[in-house]
Amino acid sequence: MRGLTESLWPIRYKPLADELLSSWLVRLAHGHGLKVQTFCNLIFGNKQQVWNRDIDRLAPEWLIAELSSKTGASYQQAFKTTLQSYQGIIYHRPRQSGSLTWIQSLKLHHRKFEGFGLQFCPACLASDPEPYFRKSWRVAFNTICTIHNCMLHDRCPHCGHGVAFHRSDMKHAEYITAVSLLECHYCGFDLSQAPVRTANYFDHEVGQFMRRLVTRLASSAINQADVEDLKVMHHLSKLMLSRNPNVQLYSHLCFAMGVDEIAPNVKGDIEGLDIDARYHLMQVICLLMIDLDHGLRSAVLNKVVRYNHLKKDFDDPPEWYLSLIKKFSDWRLHAH
Numbered sequence: 001m002r003g004l005t006e007s008l009w010p011i012r013y014k015p016l017a018d019e020l021l022s023s024w025l026v027r028l029a030h031g032h033g034l035k036v037q038t039f040c041n042l043i044f045g046n047k048q049q050v051w052n053r054d055i056d057r058l059a060p061e062w063l064i065a066e067l068s069s070k071t072g073a074s075y076q077q078a079f080k081t082t083l084q085s086y087q088g089i090i091y092h093r094p095r096q097s098g099s100l101t102w103i104q105s106l107k108l109h110h111r112k113f114e115g116f117g118l119q120f121c122p123a124c125l126a127s128d129p130e131p132y133f134r135k136s137w138r139v140a141f142n143t144i145c146t147i148h149n150c151m152l153h154d155r156c157p158h159c160g161h162g163v164a165f166h167r168s169d170m171k172h173a174e175y176i177t178a179v180s181l182l183e184c185h186y187c188g189f190d191l192s193q194a195p196v197r198t199a200n201y202f203d204h205e206v207g208q209f210m211r212r213l214v215t216r217l218a219s220s221a222i223n224q225a226d227v228e229d230l231k232v233m234h235h236l237s238k239l240m241l242s243r244n245p246n247v248q249l250y251s252h253l254c255f256a257m258g259v260d261e262i263a264p265n266v267k268g269d270i271e272g273l274d275i276d277a278r279y280h281l282m283q284v285i286c287l288l289m290i291d292l293d294h295g296l297r298s299a300v301l302n303k304v305v306r307y308n309h310l311k312k313d314f315d316d317p318p319e320w321y322l323s324l325i326k327k328f329s330d331w332r333l334h335a336h
C-alpha cells in the first residue's frame with residue numbers, strides 16, 4: 001500500500017482517552033482496511049516481531065516514534081498508550097520479563113496469551129462510538145468501571161479464554177477482511193454483549209475509596225499520595241496472600257468484617273488472581289487503608305501479623321508508613 005510509506009499515513013487516528021497501544025495499533029490497521037499482521041509487516045517489516053511479546057509493556061522506542069510521526073500524534077501522546085508510562089506511578093522497578101507490580105500478566109507463550117491480562121467493561125465497549133481497549137484495564141487493582149458502576153471482566157464469558165483482540169485477524173483466511181476488536185479471538189463472542197454485573201461493595205466507604213482511586217487511574221490523575229498508598233497496598237496484598245502460617249492478616253480482617261474468604265488455593269500474586277478474587281481482596285485492602293493505624297494496631301494485638309512482617313521485603317516504603325508501623329515494633333513495651 002503506497003500511502004503507508006509516505007510521511008503521514010492516510011489514516012491518522014490519534015489515541016483515544018486512556019487507550020492501550022495495542023488497541024490503537026489494531027484500529028490503525030483496520031482503518032487502512034488491513035489486517036493487523038499485514039499492516040505491521042508493511043510498516044515494520046518482517047524483522048520486527050511486534051506481537052510475540054507484550055507489546056504494551058515492552059514497546060520499543062522506534063515503534064512509539066514511528067507511530068507518532070506517521071499519525072501526527074505527539075511522542076508523549078503515543079508513549080502514554082504504553083504500560084511503561086506507569087513507571088514511577090504504579091510500578092517502580094522495570095523488568096523485561098516476569099511479573100510487574102500491579103500489572104496483569106498476559107502470560108505469553110508461543111504467541112498465545114494464556115493469562116488474563118486484559119480486562120474490559122462490556123458497557124464501555126457497547127457505548128463507545130469506536131470501541132477500544134483501555135490502558136487502565138491492564139491494572140490489577142482496577143476491577144470496576146466507575147462510569148457504569150459494574151465489574152470488569154477478565155475473560156470471555158462464553159468460552160473462558162483471555163482477551164487477545166489482535167488474534168482475531170490471524171485465525172481468518174487471508175481474503176476475509178479485518179475483524180472487529182469486540183470479537184473473542186477464540187469463539188467469536190461479542191465482548192460488548194457480556195453480562196453487566198453491578199459492583200457491590202462491603203460498605204459505602206470502601207466503595208468510595210475504591211472508586212476514587214480507579215477514577216484517577218482511568219483519567220491519568222494518580223497523585224503522589226496515591227503513589228505512596230499503592231506501594232503500601234501492594235505490600236498489604238502480599239501479606240494477605242502470604243503462605244506464612246504466622247501471618248493471618250487476611251483471615252483476621254475477613255472475620256472482623258463478617259465476609260467470606262476467597263479459596264486459599266488461589267493464593268499467589270495479586271496480579272495472577274481472577275477478577276472476583278481480586279475484587280474481594282482489593283476491598284479488604286481498601287478497608288484497611290481507610291484507617292490503617294487502627295487496623296494494623298488491632299492486627300498486631302491479635303498476633304495475626306508482626307512488625308517485622310510489616311517491614312520485611314518492602315522496598316522503598318513511604319516515610320509515613322515507617323513511622324506508623326514503628327509504633328508496633330515494641331508494642332508490648334507500650335502496652336505495659
Ligand SMILES: [Zn+2]
Binds near residue numbers: 122125145146147148
Ligand atoms: Zn464501563
Ligand SMILES: [Zn+2]
Binds near residue numbers: 156158
Ligand atoms: Zn470466547
